[in-house]
Amino acid sequence: MAAWRFVALFGVWCALWSFALSQSHPLLSSGPMLGYAEMTEVAIWVQTSQEATVQLRYWQQGKPETSRLTDPIRATKAGDHIALFRLTDLPFGTRFEYELYLNGEYVKRDYPLVFQTQPHWRWRTDPPEFTIVFGSCAYFNDPVVDRPGNPYGGEFEIFQTMHRLRPDLMFWLGDNVYYVEPDWLTESAMRRRWRLSRQQPELQPLLASTHHYAIWDDHDYGPNNSDSSFRLKDAALRVFADYFPQVRYGLPDAPGCFYRFEWGDVEFFMLDNRTYRSPNNLPPSPDKRMFGKAQLEWLKNALKSSNATFKIIACGGQMINPMVYFEGFGLFPTEQQELFDFIARERITGVVFLSGDRHFGELLKVQREGCYPFYELTASPLTAEPANGHPDEANNPARVPGTWMRGKRHFGLIRVLGKRGERKLVLSLCDKDGKPLFEHTITESELRWQN
Template sequence: MGAAPKTELIAPTRRAFLRGGLATSALLATGQWGFPSAWAQPAEPGVLYAGPMQGYLAARSAVVWLQTPGAAEVALEYAPEDRPDDKKRTAVRRTDASGQFCAHLVMDDLAPGTRYRTVALVNGKAAADRAIVVRTQPIWLFRGPPPDVTVLTGSCAYVNDPAFDRPGKPYGGGYDIYGPMTQERADLMVWLGDNLYYREVDCQSPQGMALRYRQQRGFAPLDAFLRSAPQVAIWDDHDYGPNDSDASFEFKNASLDLFKTYWANPTYGVGNVAGVFTKTSIADADIFLLDDRWWRSADATSPGERGKVMFGPAQMRWLKNALLHSRARFKIVAAGGQLFNDDDAYEGWNQFPLERADFMGWLQQYRIPGLVFLSGDRHISELIRYPRPIYGGKRDYPLCEFTCSPLNSGPAKGDGDPNRVAGTLVTERNYGVLKLSGEGKNRTLALMTKSVDGKVLWSHTLGLADLGWD
């Protein structure tokens, strides 16, 4: 779609709210995360600004995120689709300027494997035109085979904002991609970072960063997709801070607060170890979501310096323990940047060789089966097959990394990645699909890249034997 004006891509109920607001520098001086007092007036009953969006979804509970155009009392009303009169309501929450007019609402006491029609209530009136279906996870372990599931993934979602974009050709486009993604009716979407792009002026203050989040969530094609399936996310540099940002970013705490406000992950970090890393599970897959920015050393640090880290010791201890604890057939590890591309042209874990070597040595020691890796960032998609050495008289299975990018930012041409699987380089806007299907020894994980209009560009299927299961 190219450089269509943003107001043409925003739902009519939100156009007036946004028109002129995002381009007014005076909004940054309010001292309240960028929202002037006029925006804190009560929202019109039954009107949402964005959402509802499903976040973390379990068998007996679900977290749903939403955002109102002003101060409001909000709740969810829900009932099983086959028993519409059996209605329940969540606790009432109040949205206000200090919380970005966002709310996380918890649906509990749910039945596993059940579809719930869910409607948001805003100041006592239903936003009926934005009803969603919440599908709880089924109970299958110790009872039968795991269900077949579809997981979507992608990264680098740039929405044009001419008042703050760099001069020249618009960088964002391909917004039609959210139509096919919505039609997938996926069981989960995993966002791989650069889920929005802070502009240079945004990163000068937490207020500017907050305004960027609100602009992104008010984008109608994206909003429609976010309502279609559960969503979990990690970040990379552009939705954490400036380009190639690291642990030194002065507003990192504000950035983390915003991430927690706008996404509804299971957790954010663990114990006293901060960040956005967490774990979620679906069917017979555990998905380990890593944070490659919060603890990151500067890229300019010498590669051989022992303290140079991309994830940091505490996060790596968590990952190793979590992998050892996991009994899932498929252990999917997701990071914002590439892990096993050994071309030195761009950011990647190869620039942190000691930390990566430590992890690879640990993998050789413990022979973890079922590993598959996801990454974004690169503005290309590709499948990487990373060979491993013979250990204990047996060659470990090669590690597969599925890089998926970009959704809406400008595509790149790719580099000389020596580990790329032939025929998998994609240099156009795209999204990724992971399909878990089959039973017993015939269980497979299919990886595929799809175009803006939903056509399969390539597909690669991994069986259990490909992932180290004897």
């Protein structure tokens, strides 16, 4: 009986907590959300429910005398009621607190509003230690358009669990919302889907205090398994960039949601696996590509020019899995071989892969002849329905034993630790309550060339 009472009380507490999260200012639709953070600049995103004037007040943590008030930004219907602040001339390596004002009125939040700038560490200190959470396949229910039957999305408390870890970075690795049939037909419908999904109450604390970086996969780009032929890919990129602000996306002559950025001594290469994608069902040939020639050339040049200890390549779909029964880089063998051969020929050190899409999680390890091992950590789903994969994948020879996360919503956790020259990545997959399935450490020495 005591256990039953505890469960009942816990359920009441969860309901009250969710209700408290949902209580908001009538002018606030969602946010604030932290975007990118550089050494002297940070992006903060806010969306209002109607036209309003938005301002932020921010100060160095513990130093209220450093308070500064931003110039007002008018969130208008033409701009999807989004106010994007790019705070500049900030001191590096500093943590800040901030407040939100709508039409001059202070908007109280019951969770921390904090952001940070990156440290200027080179030639001065060891590189910083930091924590990343990541995931993919976040379905936010909408009874108006969802399929009949049980809701496809659930266990949204996973976002609160992630927030409690106080991570520095959050990576959204595709299917960050799910366009359904009416959504991918017009830009206005795409924006409606993002606006509604971003309002999820449990999501707000994580948005407000962790810096967010994102790429897309098929469901937040267009229809299921969509490719370069999607008619509204330009509009999809406009919408995506509005909801996940970045320093820049793509190249002047090759638009897309790919980009690179650094955090400490780790560089991240965020890839677009949709804009230039050939149809999955084309037979293999040199012309069948997932990334396209321009993006792949950019990636190779970026890897070659990088001095980072770890070079993390993030993609919406799996990159190294030898068992490809659905989608994955293995459907594009010429392009896959081109990238892997380049890494080996140019002796690129420290490459690790991250991915989503599969509705299950796993850590893969592929040992190519004459090369250090390639690792790939896949995390999926966040809130969509979990899946079990193809039956033959139970015996995947590339999977690190004990790392297959099936039938559970979960997220990836990466801790970057250690002194200069002794850096390591500690990888985990955690369930919705934060319980890790496993912990696997990769040292920088493991990802070096031996001769």
